Amino acid sequence: MKRRTLLLGGAGIAAAAGVGVLWKPGDEGAPHDAYFSALNELLKRDGPGRPVMLIDVERMRHNIDSLTASVGPDKTYRVVVKSLPSVPLLERVMARAKTTALMVFHQPFLNAVAQSFPESDALLGKPMPVAAARTYFGKLHAGDRSAAVNVQWLIDSAERLAQYRALARQLGVKLRVNLEIDVGLHRGGLQEPQALTPILDAITADPEHLELSGFMGYEPHLTGLAAGLDHPAVQSVLSIYRGFIDAAKQAGVDVGNLTLNGAGSHTLKIYQRDATMNDLAAGSGVVMPTDFDTHHLAGHRPALFIATPILKRYDGLRVAGDPLIADVLSAWDPNMRRLYYIYGGYWKARVVSPAGVGQPIYESTNQSPVTTSTAVDLQVDDYMFLRPTQSEHVMLQFGDLLAVSGGEISERWPVFHQTG
Numbered sequence: 001m002k003r004r005t006l007l008l009g010g011a012g013i014a015a016a017a018g019v020g021v022l023w024k025p026g027d028e029g030a031p032h033d034a035y036f037s038a039l040n041e042l043l044k045r046d047g048p049g050r051p052v053m054l055i056d057v058e059r060m061r062h063n064i065d066s067l068t069a070s071v072g073p074d075k076t077y078r079v080v081v082k083s084l085p086s087v088p089l090l091e092r093v094m095a096r097a098k099t100t101a102l103m104v105f106h107q108p109f110l111n112a113v114a115q116s117f118p119e120s121d122a123l124l125g126k127p128m129p130v131a132a133a134r135t136y137f138g139k140l141h142a143g144d145r146s147a148a149v150n151v152q153w154l155i156d157s158a159e160r161l162a163q164y165r166a167l168a169r170q171l172g173v174k175l176r177v178n179l180e181i182d183v184g185l186h187r188g189g190l191q192e193p194q195a196l197t198p199i200l201d202a203i204t205a206d207p208e209h210l211e212l213s214g215f216m217g218y219e220p221h222l223t224g225l226a227a228g229l230d231h232p233a234v235q236s237v238l239s240i241y242r243g244f245i246d247a248a249k250q251a252g253v254d255v256g257n258l259t260l261n262g263a264g265s266h267t268l269k270i271y272q273r274d275a276t277m278n279d280l281a282a283g284s285g286v287v288m289p290t291d292f293d294t295h296h297l298a299g300h301r302p303a304l305f306i307a308t309p310i311l312k313r314y315d316g317l318r319v320a321g322d323p324l325i326a327d328v329l330s331a332w333d334p335n336m337r338r339l340y341y342i343y344g345g346y347w348k349a350r351v352v353s354p355a356g357v358g359q360p361i362y363e364s365t366n367q368s369p370v371t372t373s374t375a376v377d378l379q380v381d382d383y384m385f386l387r388p389t390q391s392e393h394v395m396l397q398f399g400d401l402l403a404v405s406g407g408e409i410s411e412r413w414p415v416f417h418q419t420g
Helices: 003-023 035-046 057-071 088-097 107-115 131-141 142-148 157-169 191-206 221-225 230-249 324-330
Strands: 052-056 076-080 101-102 122-124 151-155 175-180 208-217 259-262 277-283 304-314 338-343 351-354 367-372 383-388 401-405 408-413
Touching: 035 191, 035 277, 035 304, 052 367, 076 088, 088 107, 088 304, 088 408, 101 107, 107 122, 107 131, 107 142, 122 259, 151 157, 151 208, 151 351, 157 175, 157 191, 157 208, 175 191, 175 324, 191 208, 191 230, 208 324, 221 230, 230 259, 304 367
Parallel strands: 052 401, 076 101, 076 277, 101 122, 122 151, 151 175, 175 208, 208 259, 259 277
Antiparallel strands: 052 304, 304 338, 304 383, 338 367, 351 383, 401 408
């Protein structure tokens, strides 16, 4: 081998080693802080010994107050049920926010809302198959019939409106219909104001069975923009929305009585000073799963946690197969020098305490292996805490929600059933 080649080869190895040292992980582990230490002791004393979902009531109230302050007194705050799927939880949010407006995305939830909140105004968050509406009416209890007139059924086409009109005639009821409009998401809804004409004509022609209740224009495509009211993308959404409002006015509709709904937790605070929409929806911003750590929710506090017991602890990394792999990994990464198995796993969630816990070695709904540094010194029966990435489905997986207030488990709140 030539001397030049040898020198270049040696330089390459040294450079690679230098990069390795540069990128070698640091120790990110730490014990529970005071907040999670208190929750850990609470659950060891009063918890059921299985994974649970906790809601911090004080943090939740802070978040509700922040949302309602942004909505202001001249607009309606509409609570998104799929993100807060529990009657007692909804009761607390509605009472704190002083609202009876709900947004519902699932037929069984709609029936539960009709039974528990018969005076609420329930706007559908997506167009439902007419069979779902038929099921809803078929499952109403005798005392829930008054709730039927409080539903706003979302309609996205003339064809769907015809289906709902036929159902209304069959059942002998009058349906309030809210029209989905496409304000830039391009997920569905009426594409242009001209599409209103046949729909408004059909509603006007059958006032015994149909009534226009408003418009709904959802715009989550604004989420990552950190946009203010004057941002071009926001102005585009509002311009499209106003085009539908103007078309309805020209057709003789009294828009002052309509529900003009839009927004979501990510974007609600954009419209604090705008008067285009009079009805703003949000749910997840109340409890703050990790997907909602976004610009307009920066002042909100995480209020929703999965707590799961530790089943096993090993003071060293264990992996199936060649034991040398474990030695190499733990020598390289100080955050892989202690191994815990937690009760359950494979949730849409991320460990938030203790610090420095990465993704499980492998995913398991039974018992998941997670590694830490030796700075984490939890024992068997202690708890680890995770933040869900979303609330809507994850909250249904743990039975009753445990409401924590004043350092105690103050209440247990049943969740909705997915079927029924």
